[in-house]
Amino acid sequence: MFTSVDDVSARLAETGYLASPAVATTVFLADRLGKPLLVEGPAGVGKTELAKAVAQVAGARLVRLQCYEGVDESRALYEWNHAKQLLRISAGRDETWDETRTDIFSEEFLLTRPLLTAIRGDDPKVLLIDETDKADVEVEGLLLEVLSDFQVTVPELGTITATRRPFVVLTSNASRELSEALRRRCLFLHIGFPEEELERRIVRLKVPGLDEALARSVVRVVGALRAMDLRKVPSVAETIDWAHTLLALGAGTLDETVVRATLGVLLKHQDDVLKASAKLDLDAL
Amino acid sequence: MTTAAGVAERLTSLVGSLRAHGVRIGTGETVDAARAIGELGLADRELLREGLAATLLHGTGQRQVFDPVFDLYFPRGVGGPEGQPAGRQDLRERLAAALAADDRALLGRLAAEAVDGFGGYGSSPESDGWSSYQTLERLRPQTLMARVRDEVRARGGSSGFTDRLLEDEVRRRIDAFRTLVAAEARRRVAERRGRDEIARRAVAPTADRVDFLFAGKDRLAELRRTVQPLARKLATRLAARRRHAARGSIDLRRTLRGSLSTGGVPMKPVLRRRRPARPELVLLCDVSGSVSGFSDFTMLLVQALHDQFSKVRVFAFVNRIDEVTGLLEHGRADPEGLGARIQAEAEITGWHGSSDYGMALGEFAERYADAAGPRTTVFVLGDARTNGGDPNLPAVRRIAERARRVYWLNPEQRSRWGTGDSVAPAYAELVEMHECRTARQLSALVARLLPV
Structure with a gap:
C-alpha cells in the first residue's frame, strides 16, 4: 500500500491527517507486516481519525465495529436471518426437509456483521474496531481468531478465510487493561499529545482562517495547561474547538478577558477552570 | 554491526x-x-x-x-564529538542560543559536547567514567534561565498574554537538556563498561516497580495518576472474589435433614447461604516524611475503592492520631496537595515532629476504639520506626482483638525490619505484616487482602 514512511506521512497529509513520525512509522509497519494496529491514547487525539484517513488513502471501504458493554457474537461476527428462514420454509411447502435445510443455511440467509464483512470479498477494506476496551473480555476471545488468522468459522458453512487481508485498527482509551493475548497480536502505537510544532500545523490546517501568531499563542497556552495537574487536560480536539471559538469571536490576539471568557471550551471541570485561572494569573472569576 | x-x-x-x-x-x-x-x-x-x-x-x-x-x-554515534573541547563560557553561550531557539537537534549535539568536555572523571582505566551530575554541576544550565527569557523576548518571540508562559516553557526546555545530558553520559559509560551492565543498572524501572521510599516527586505524581485505573481493576477483581465467595460452605444440618428422603444418603448438598455484608475498612497511616509517599498513594487508592465498602475511615498519624476521612472525600481530593492538607488541618503531631507508633496507636485504641469492630479490617501503613519510643504492644493487641483482621503494610525491605529503631518484628508477631515496597506489590496485596 505504501512505499516508504515518508510516503505514509505525505499521503495521510493529503487527506488532512498530519501524522507524527511515530504514527507514520507504525502505520507503514502495520501495512508491511500485515498485523493489526492497536492505538491507545487520551480521548480526542485522533485515534479514530487515523483509521478513516488510512481508509481514504488506500481507497478502501471503512468497516467499523463500535464496541460497547454487551456487544456479542451476533453483533460483531454474523447472525442468521431467522425471519427470512421462516419465510423460506413456509414458502417451499412441497420440498423435502433435506432440500430446505441445505437451502436455509446458505449465504443468502447470513447477515454479516463487521468482522465477517471485513474479511469477505476482494475489495480493499479497513476494519476499525473502536473503543475495544469498552467490550467485555469474551469479545476479545472472539477477536483473536479474526486478528491472527483473518478467518471466521461459521459451523453451517465452514471456515471463511480472507482472500485479501483488511488493514485493522483497534482503538482503546485504556479504561480497561486489554488482555496480553490480544496485545501480542497487534503492533502497539500510543498517540500522545503532539509536539508544539505539529499541533500548530494541525490547528492551521483545521482552522484555516486563524493567523500564524494567534495559532502559536493558542498552542502555547494549551501546552501550559497540559503541564498543569488537571483532572482532564485539553486534547487536540479541544485545541481546535478553541481556535474555532476565537475565530468566531473575532479575537485578533489573546488577552485576559478573551481567555477567561473562553476557558470553558478547553476545560470541562469547574475546579480545573479555577486552578488554571489561578496559575495563568487571570483575575478571579 | x-x-x-x-x-x-x-x-x-x-x-x-x-x-x-x-x-x-x-x-x-x-x-x-x-x-x-x-x-x-x-x-x-x-x-x-x-x-x-x-x-x-x-x-x-x-x-x-x-x-x-x-x-x-542503538547509539547515536560512537566516541566523543570531533574537534577540540569547547570552553565553558563558549558552550554556555551556544546553549543559551539553542534554548532560546528551541532547537532540539542542536541541544542534542551540545549535550554530547558538554559531557565530553566536563563530564569525564578519573584517569585509570578501571575507575574513570562520565558523570551527568558533574557535567550539569559545571555547566549550570538552570542559571541561564533569565538570559534565555530575555533573549526570546528581545526577538519578539513572546509578547502579550502568552508572555506569562515563557518562564515555564524555558524551564521545560532546560529540563529536556538535562535528560539529554544524562542519556549521553549513560551512552559514554556504556561504551566503556559494557552495555548490558549499564542497561540493567542505570535505566530507571517503570513507575509501578519503583520503591515508594526512594521515589522522586515526579515518580510519585506519575503513580498518583495510575490510582483511578488501578482502582477500577481492583474493583473488578474484588467483585469476582465476591461472586465466588457467595457460594458458601456446606450446611451440615440442612444437608442431613434433606438426606432423610433418600434414606439417609446425602444426595444433594445444601450450601450455607451468605448474608451479603459489605465490610468496613479502617486505615491507620503514618504520614511522617519518610513514608508519606507510600501512605498518600495507599490512601488515594483505598478512597477510590470506597464504593466497595460500607464504610471507610482513614486516620493519619505522626505521633498523635486524627481522623482525615473528610479530607479524602471524593471530588475534594486534590491528590497533589493531600499531604500538605493533612499536615495543615489534622492534629497529627504533639510536642515534636518525629513519628511515634506507640503513642499514636495507643491514642487510637483509646479515643477511636469504636472504629474497630467485628466487621472491620484494619490496615496499618508504616515502616514501624518508632524513633526509640515505646512500641506500645498492648495497644496493638487491643486493636487486633476488637477488629476482624489487622494487616500491617511495611514499605521497607524485609531484610531491614528490626534494624536500627525499627520494631517491625515485634509488631509482626501480633499482626500479619507484609512487605509492600512498590505499587505492583501493593496492588497484589490489596487484591488478596481486602475483605469481601
Missing part, C-alpha cells in the same frame, strides 16, 4: 535487557521486530526507534524503559 548477524545479536540483547526490566516480550515479537528492521532499514535512527517500540512494547508505561535502553543498544 551492519552485518545481519550483528544486528540480530544487537536486537536480542536489547530484548534481553528489556525483559530484565520486566517488559514481557515473546519470541514472536522479537521476530516481528527483526522484520521491522528489515522493512525500515538502519538509515534513520528515529524511525528504527518507533518501529521497534511498535513491535516490542504492549503498553504505554513501558516506553520510558524502552527509550534509554534503545539509546544504549
